[in-house]
Amino acid sequence: MPSAELLSEAQRLMTICNACRYCEGYCAVFPAMELRTKFDAEDTVYLANLCHNCRGCYYACQYAPPHEFGVNVPQTLSALRLDSYRDFAWPHVLAGLFRRNGLALGLISLASLGLIVALVLGWQDASVVFSSHTGPGAFYEVIPYRLMVVPALVLSGLIVLALGIGLARFWRAIGGRWRELADLPALARGGWDALRLTYLGGGGHGCNYPDAGFSQHRKWLHHLTFYGFGLDLLATSTAAVYHHVFAWEAPYPYTSLPVVLGTVGGLGLLVGPAGLLWLKWRSDPLPAAESVWGMDVGFLVLLFLTSLSGLVLLAARETAAMGSLLVIHLGFVAGLFITFPYGKFVHAVYRYAALVRYAQEGKEHPDSLPGTGAA
Ligand code: SF4
Ligand code: SF4
Numbered sequence: 622m623p624s625a626e627l628l629s630e631a632q633r634l635m636t637i638c639n640a641c642r643y644c645e646g647y648c649a650v651f652p653a654m655e656l657r658t659k660f661d662a663e664d665t666v667y668l669a670n671l672c673h674n675c676r677g678c679y680y681a682c683q684y685a686p687p688h689e690f691g692v693n694v695p696q697t698l699s700a701l702r703l704d705s706y707r708d709f710a711w712p713h714v715l716a717g718l719f720r721r722n723g724l725a726l727g728l729i730s731l732a733s734l735g736l737i738v739a740l741v742l743g744w745q746d747a748s749v750v751f752s753s754h755t756g757p758g759a760f761y762e763v764i765p766y767r768l769m770v771v772p773a774l775v776l777s778g779l780i781v782l783a784l785g786i787g788l789a790r791f792w793r794a795i796g797g798r799w800r801e802l803a804d805l806p807a808l809a810r811g812g813w814d815a816l817r818l819t820y821l822g823g824g825g826h827g828c829n830y831p832d833a834g835f836s837q838h839r840k841w842l843h844h845l846t847f848y849g850f851g852l853d854l855l856a857t858s859t860a861a862v863y864h865h866v867f868a869w870e871a872p873y874p875y876t877s878l879p880v881v882l883g884t885v886g887g888l889g890l891l892v893g894p895a896g897l898l899w900l901k902w903r904s905d906p907l908p909a910a911e912s913v914w915g916m917d918v919g920f921l922v923l924l925f926l927t928s929l930s931g932l933v934l935l936a937a938r939e940t941a942a943m944g945s946l947l948v949i950h951l952g953f954v955a956g957l958f959i960t961f962p963y964g965k966f967v968h969a970v971y972r973y974a975a976l977v978r979y980a981q982e983g984k985e986h987p988d989s990l991p992g993t994g995a996a
Pocket of ligand 1: 637638639641642643644645678679681682683684685692694
């Protein structure tokens with residue numbers, strides 16, 4: 622649960638905002654807040670994870686610093702979100718990775734890369750790694766298929782377990798009941814709002830990021846990142862079908878479905894994180910908690926390097942550099958996936974759950990939360 626100091630600040634702000642209500646049309650946070658008269662730890666965690674840090678309420682607020690009330694809703698909610706990521710992490714002993722998250726991500730990625738290099742060089746003669754391989758099965762001449770797939774499957778299972786336990790803890794903490802997880806209209810409505818980034822659009826004008834001006838840049842760069850990642854996952858799944866159903870071995874032709882999907886997704890995952898890093902560099906630091914900076918930057922850098930290494934591997938796969946590029950790319954992929962439950966990625970899971978909860982509250986209070994009922 623949040624620290625007493627943070628909880629007290631969130632309660633103070635929500636009490637002021639609940640009296641003011643100027644921002645009630647900006648996002649889901651304010652209508653959900655107005656349903657409440659008191660704010661306990663569970664409420665603040667829920668509201669914090671509904672916030673998209675669009676910053677509209679900060680720049681519109683007549684009580685924002687330097688006013689003596691010092692109302693800074695996005696800053697307090699971003700600090701609360703980070704606290705919630707720590708609180709619901711599983712196993713809890715790894716929650717400390719959220720403290721200096723950028724450094725943790727960097728060290729875990731380097732360790733992953735080192736482990737893969739050691740495994741490959743322990744398994745193969747170095748000359749195999751540094752010589753040219755072409756045609757079907759070329760990748761597996763450098764790293765045998767089982768050595769590549771079995772650890773990936775074990776890792777994926779652990780990641781899904783950690784994210785699932787975190788989600789269950791979060792859901793219970795915000796007052797959700799298990800049977801409500803089967804509420805299909807609310808799941809669909811939450812999914813629709815998450816996929817469209819409904820609350821990052823500023824009602825059509827855009828969010829106030831990186832500065833007080835309205836801009837859609839952050840929303841579109843987030844879309845490029847999210848859908849680029851989705852296309853890369855689809856490419857990997859398609860390649861698995863090619864391998865197991867049709868017995869076609871990678872690398873596949875440049876015009877094949879896995880390569881086209883992976884290339885388009887990879888470009889999205891290159892431009893999106895690079896653009897978001899550029900915006901973050903220029904952004905006003907006041908409406909965000911200082912403690913989230915390393916986590917945000919570390920995650921974007923890791924996404925960018927994973928995509929870049931994949932695209933360079935694609936371009937150079939018929940040269941003698943293929944083996945070392947494959948090892949480097951898998952090192953970044955492993956670092957990214959290992960840190961999914963202990964970094965910025967968890968915001969996707971908790972925000973979606975908060976949006977589902979919001980849709981459920983909308984069905985109970987259709988007059989207070991219009992447009993949130995049936996999907
Ligand atoms: S952020 Fe400021 S303007 Fe908006 S509701 Fe709160 S007190 Fe009012
Ligand atoms: S920063 Fe944006 S999403 Fe967050 S509470 Fe303010 S208006 Fe809502």
